Amino acid sequence: MKSGSNLERVLAAGEFAVTVELGPPMDCNAEVVLEKARLLKGCADAYNITDNQTAVVRLSSIAGALLIMREGLEPVMQMTCRDRNRIAIQSDILGAAALGIRNCLCIAGDHQSFGAAGRLKGHPGAKNVYDIDSLQLVNILKGLRDEGRQQGGDPVETRPPLFIGAAWTPMGDPVDYRPLRLRKKVAAGADFIQTQGVYDVEQFRAQMNKAVALGLGERTAILAGIIVPKSAAMLRYMDSSVAGVTVPPSLIARMEAAKARGGDDKQQARVEQEEEGIRITVELIEQVREIEGIRGVHLQAIEWEKKVPEIVERAGLLPRPTVAAA
Amino acid sequence: MIVGEPKRFAQVKGFVEPYRKILVVGCGSCATVCLAGGEREAMTLASALRIAFLREDREKEIVEDCVTRQCEPEFLEPLVTRVRDEGIEAVLSLGCGAGVNLLAERLEDIPVFPGLNTKFFGATTEAGVWVEMCAGCGDCILHLTGGICPIARCSKSMLNGPCGGSKAGKCEIGPDTDCGWALIVERMKRLGTLDQLDELAPPRDWSAGHFGGPRRVVREELLIHASEDNK
Numbered sequence: 001m002k003s004g005s006n007l008e009r010v011l012a013a014g015e016f017a018v019t020v021e022l023g024p025p026m027d028c029n030a031e032v033v034l035e036k037a038r039l040l041k042g043c044a045d046a047y048n049i050t051d052n053q054t055a056v057v058r059l060s061s062i063a064g065a066l067l068i069m070r071e072g073l074e075p076v077m078q079m080t081c082r083d084r085n086r087i088a089i090q091s092d093i094l095g096a097a098a099l100g101i102r103n104c105l106c107i108a109g110d111h112q113s114f115g116a117a118g119r120l121k122g123h124p125g126a127k128n129v130y131d132i133d134s135l136q137l138v139n140i141l142k143g144l145r146d147e148g149r150q151q152g153g154d155p156v157e158t159r160p161p162l163f164i165g166a167a168w169t170p171m172g173d174p175v176d177y178r179p180l181r182l183r184k185k186v187a188a189g190a191d192f193i194q195t196q197g198v199y200d201v202e203q204f205r206a207q208m209n210k211a212v213a214l215g216l217g218e219r220t221a222i223l224a225g226i227i228v229p230k231s232a233a234m235l236r237y238m239d240s241s242v243a244g245v246t247v248p249p250s251l252i253a254r255m256e257a258a259k260a261r262g263g264d265d266k267q268q269a270r271v272e273q274e275e276e277g278i279r280i281t282v283e284l285i286e287q288v289r290e291i292e293g294i295r296g297v298h299l300q301a302i303e304w305e306k307k308v309p310e311i312v313e314r315a316g317l318l319p320r321p322t323v324a325a326a
Numbered sequence: 327m328i329v330g331e332p333k334r335f336a337q338v339k340g341f342v343e344p345y346r347k348i349l350v351v352g353c354g355s356c357a358t359v360c361l362a363g364g365e366r367e368a369m370t371l372a373s374a375l376r377i378a379f380l381r382e383d384r385e386k387e388i389v390e391d392c393v394t395r396q397c398e399p400e401f402l403e404p405l406v407t408r409v410r411d412e413g414i415e416a417v418l419s420l421g422c423g424a425g426v427n428l429l430a431e432r433l434e435d436i437p438v439f440p441g442l443n444t445k446f447f448g449a450t451t452e453a454g455v456w457v458e459m460c461a462g463c464g465d466c467i468l469h470l471t472g473g474i475c476p477i478a479r480c481s482k483s484m485l486n487g488p489c490g491g492s493k494a495g496k497c498e499i500g501p502d503t504d505c506g507w508a509l510i511v512e513r514m515k516r517l518g519t520l521d522q523l524d525e526l527a528p529p530r531d532w533s534a535g536h537f538g539g540p541r542r543v544v545r546e547e548l549l550i551h552a553s554e555d556n557k
Contacts, residue, residue: 018423081482082482086529090422108482108484108490108491109482110491110498111481111482111491111497111498111499114498115502128482130482130483130484131491131529131532132529132530133482133484133485133486133487134486134489135486135526136485136486136526136527136528138528138531139526139528149355165488168490169490170490172488172490172492172504173488173492173493173494173508173510174488174492174495174511174512177488177511180520180523180524181486181488181547183524184486184523184526187526188526196490201498235343242497243490243491243492243493244490244491246495302423308327
């Protein structure tokens with residue numbers, strides 16, 4: 001056991017793992033986080049708290065992680081390279097580990113020019129950091145944990161027991177290079193992988209086959225990312241504007257048909273699409289589960305966490321396994 | 327070249343507003359090549375300023391000049407003399423930031439204002455387009471990335487790119503920005519050296535760059551006292 005975290009134990013026991021994303025608020029309202037935690041309890045093996053996602057300032061990942069731990073949930077903290085240099089990163093990791101956080105997802109982080117795709121002001125003029133990249137971050141965490149050594153060489157006596165995660169965008173451009181880059185992340189020390197949202201299962205399967213052929217299915221635990229769609233517009237937006245997400249026309253057509261079922265009643269059209277979205281989500285979970293090398297799912301219901309219990313129930317993912325500590 | 331763009335006219339006019347005798351000076355090197363601050367641009371700007379102030383019934387004496395390079399003291403000497411001889415009160419420099427700095431240093435008690443927004447080290451890719459290609463990082467790694475700079479041309483300066491935001495060869499920040507890593511991967515594929523990227527590029531020592539503090543380069547053999555020692 002590298003960390004002894006629940007996520008690690010579930011995967012080590014050969015169970016199909018479930019992680020769920022929890023988005024913190026843009027203010028200091030702890031109750032929002034606690035409420036989401038209560039809602040989601042029992043749905044997953046661990047819960048990701050995003051780190052200023054889309055470069056929008058939100059209650060920090062570490063603070064969010066601590067809050068959900070109060071409700072008995074195991075967090076996956078997220079750490080981007082955009083806002084902190086290697087000094088702050090290592091410092092935050094040591095602090096997180098001291099506070100009992102065990103899982104950490106290492107990502108580059110959306111560029112600060114984002115501002116939630118223009119819907120919010122954000123801080124596009126901020127000076128970004130990117131002192132290190134996500135692969136170097138994975139490797140630094142590995143160094144802290146396995147060699148008891150800070151990146152600069154100073155010793156770390158009490159090593160942080162971390163389960164190190166990284167992201168993978170299997171259908172990102174250039175697509176041929178993506179399995180090779182995954183191999184690099186695994187070699188750097190990624191214990192688990194959460195992928196970008198999958199809608200095109202065949203395309204995803206093709207990339208997974210390449211990853212498995214490279215031996216990566218064994219060396220790391222790949223969890224397929226599933227983003228819960230709420231509307232045809234959302235699917236179209238992701239297909240055109242979110243890098244690495246491709247949505248098959250058939251899914252968009254299904255959502256359009258659902259919308260049409262609502263007729264002129266906007267409320268009904270919304271409900272129809274939401275229900276179709278949940279059906280699609282459950283199907284996607286069932287489909288990716290069949291793919292060789294997939295050891296779990298990472299479910300993202302953006303600002304729609306309340307639907308997660310229903311989704312995991314219908315996808316046959318409940319109850320979550322209880323794996324005793326060694 | 328160092329690429330710059332002319333500052334907004336209103337801003338530049340505001341700089342020289344308080345002065346009666348102003349010198350607009352162009353630079354014959356990079357600023358000329360990127361059509362931002364050469365002799366022609368200096369003349370045009372001086373004219374525009376004269377007209378603008380005349381329109382407000384304010385007459386200013388605005389003269390112009392241009393030197394080969396504003397980043398070399400020898401080329402600035404005649405300018406310094408002119409400023410003193412002609413009682414010039416303020417100088418508007420159309421050189422890059424380095425030129426403005428050096429000119430300000432040489433002129434001491436005469437204010438020097440920037441007429442350009444100095445942008446980056448880059449090259450022309452097509453007529454009218456200049457692209458940032460070098461970050462002046464101080465420790466060049468272009469031999470590792472097929473001649474394409476990940477520090478200057480990746481928005482996140484990733485050394486093990488591309489990130490998940492790369493889309494159809496473009497960066498997540500916008501459709502006008504190439505993904506530097508897509509270019510690198512493509513080039514190294516063509517060179518047959520893609521496997522060199524399998525090795526993890528370690529965290530960089532940024533101290534050779536600006537992050538280590540303002541830099542200087544000294545060539546000992548060129549220092550005056552050095553040649554005196556050799557006599």
